[in-house]
Amino acid sequence: AQSVTQLDSQVPVFEEAPVELRCNYSSSVSVYLFWYVQYPNQGLQLLLKYLSGSTLVKGINGFEAEFNKSQTSFHLRKPSVHISDTAEYFCAANSGGSNYKLTFGKGTLLTVNP
């Protein structure tokens, strides 16, 4: 069964610092990968996704993620964070196709301090 591990439950950083949120997945077949962001009391919003092709994926709000098949990782990065990036971030995976349930990680709370 697919599993997704987000290695950090909380990541505090200062404004304008770089950040990396880590995600590892387990799968023996091809995999689609996603990062979502959730602001307080809101639904989840898709940040970016990896389906195939270039391993560096760019998303909204200046975020990017790199797919690393050998390390089964899909870490999310931003070179300079803002206060407004404070939110919960979820990594998710499925084994491909449109009728497959996503497996979510437990989430990483990113807190950006002034």
Next chain:
Amino acid sequence: SQTIHQWPATLVQPVGSPLSLECTVEGTSNPNLYWYRQAAGRGLQLLFYSVGIGQISSEVPQNLSASRPQDRQFILSSKKLLLSDSGFYLCAWQSGSGSGELFFGEGSRLTVL
């Protein structure tokens, strides 16, 4: 474009009372539909999913139920709420011909007292 709406946004109910949360999707046909729950300090728990009208799959045993009376309508119900049913409920849809990503509603905050 596709949109998804959930209501009510917030709900405070006494223990033992019934529940009905509704979710509708517009701008797409035959979507897969999902109900998730987030308890305080926890991640996302998949409760139900549906691949078509009247087709419901339950992921965890509980006193909740789901129904899909129309193609783009998904309802989460309970006959008697428990304290442990408190949480943030999220509805999501998935295209039947896309890459598998989910699109989420705004969420419904349920507090059971």
